Amino acid sequence: MVTLEDVARQAGVSLATASRVLNGSTRQVGAALRARVEQAADELGYRANIAAQTLARGAGNVIGIVVHDLTDPYFAALADGAMRAATTEGLLVMVGTTHRDPEQEIAYVATLHAQRVRAVLLVGSRVADPAVTGRLRDELARYQAGGGRAACVGQDLLGVDTVAPANRQGAAELARALAGLGHTRFAVLAGPPHLVTAADRCAGFTEALEELGLPAPQVINGPFDRDGGHAAAQQVRDATCVFAVNDVMAVGALAAYRERGVRVPEDVSVAGFDDIVTLRDHVPALTTVRLPLKDMGARALELALGEEDAIVVEQVAGEVVLRESVRRLA
Amino acid sequence: MVTLEDVARQAGVSLATASRVLNGSTRQVGAALRARVEQAADELGYRANIAAQTLARGAGNVIGIVVHDLTDPYFAALADGAMRAATTEGLLVMVGTTHRDPEQEIAYVATLHAQRVRAVLLVGSRVADPAVTGRLRDELARYQAGGGRAACVGQDLLGVDTVAPANRQGAAELARALAGLGHTRFAVLAGPPHLVTAADRCAGFTEALEELGLPAPQVINGPFDRDGGHAAAQQVRDATCVFAVNDVMAVGALAAYRERGVRVPEDVSVAGFDDIVTLRDHVPALTTVRLPLKDMGARALELALGEEDAIVVEQVAGEVVLRESVRRLA
């Protein structure tokens, strides 16, 4: 493995000069020497050892992103947004997937801390368990105490900059929109009760119905993914409209209905949440609450990198998008 | 930022002892000192500086994965497979997305080389341009000369271990299956001609038709993504069966037909390639050629890490899966 010293020797200059030429420095190097160094580096195929650079500089150019599941379009969009932003900042990205295990999340923060990444982004819903949240907070605080920066997409529960989708509010608006179409009997495919995102959306929806004087919906808990939606849909009793707390669950529900010959929206209306990009190819087109996922990912990175001292919590509003999967009741 | 030296001082031991306790070593440390060190580390919240470790040990525990687009389920599945395998090996993952720019791919290899990652995985089709492929080869060779390991999912064009889907063969089998249903007039949504994967699938399909004595299909080039399929579908003239060279393009084509009121499969049959997991939620269910994407990603990592001296090229067969999107012709 060729080192800077090899290059310096080959070019007949000092280590310092070689370093200044090859790895941006504030100081100038004369054209002649500069050329010699560059040629030597090229001939030898020199690549700076970033580990050494990071050590010497005391700061690297890597950030970490922790998501639950990369194959879920929701996280893929968020991660993609953050990664594009990272690229424009000249940063590399380490991605970790937790598969919804909060312990994994904590472990990743520790690992990324050890890697001395510039920032870590925690993407995804928090869990209701205060003990585990507390431990994650501690781990993050320790990382930040050492100069690390962090941000979160989800709920403001970690004491770091946060991009917080307005889940309750979005779900409430959706409820009002659906009620406006004449629906009165609802079911909520509510996901796991301990996931704050799921719980908030369910609560926002339910509360709005209550304010409208409508009966409480049937609430069905289950996994927060496509199969969870598929399974939960089987348990719906006599609702005219089903709200799945995220789009992938709604897609699962649509599949379940299709398999059973239940027509959407003729027999039952279905709505989701997130507006993942793949929705455009589903039939019927899904009513949902749009979240600007890519922007949120990018914004989270900005917040993490920002110099603000105060903790910034940015609410992101959702926009109700009515599509074919819901119908107006006679 | 607390260092090993802080821990050693606090525990009243030498640096060497602290290192041996905290970061696995072959050597033993007495129980008493061990306990003191562990307690000190805990109190101080010590996290090893991986950059320093990597430098000292001469080897890190990070691998790099380069994909075209994380939001494409094809790449997401491949990356997820590789990442799971990495996790079981105790490796961290740096992910780079090129958005189909081969220059970016080369740049990533250089960057990952500089990071001294243990292995780099190049996931995705090669391009036909021998110049750019040559430069990528050179970059990889240089990395490997320095002790790096590499593998590729795609075509065996880089001189590294490769997981190579049998694109020609899979497409040929698909062609025969479709012909067996009575189709004779085909169109191929062929993607970009310079992408080897796209070209191979198109060629395999076309050749099989020729062998069967059927007329050559209409070949429509365009982007390799969903919108590319959507656009290409508009240009199909009078085929009874359309083969999109990957699933996301096929999904785009389905959308295009739906918008125009063309029924699939009654009016036209459609087939894709890859069997991405999201297909199960599309209507009509798409006929395709199944590739074990997650396994391929995991396998690529194994190959890269493997100790084999010889370059291993592993063919992966595709399996034709007939679903509702194609019909038997009268």
Place this chain on the structure above:
DNA sequence: GCAGACTTGGAAACCGCTTTCCGGGGAGGT
């Protein structure tokens, strides 16, 4: 009870690079 084989703790060299601090030489001012 003692030589020799193991253990275990510590000092120090080293990993590859950055950056401070010096020193020498050329340019500019008077």
Place this chain on the structure above:
DNA sequence: ACCTCCCCGGAAAGCGGTTTCCAAGTCTGC
């Protein structure tokens, strides 16, 4: 012509670990 000041090159001190090499015990076996 002389003195500053500035610019540029190099020596060397870290950055935070790992690991080799010693030295001092601790165990064996006879």
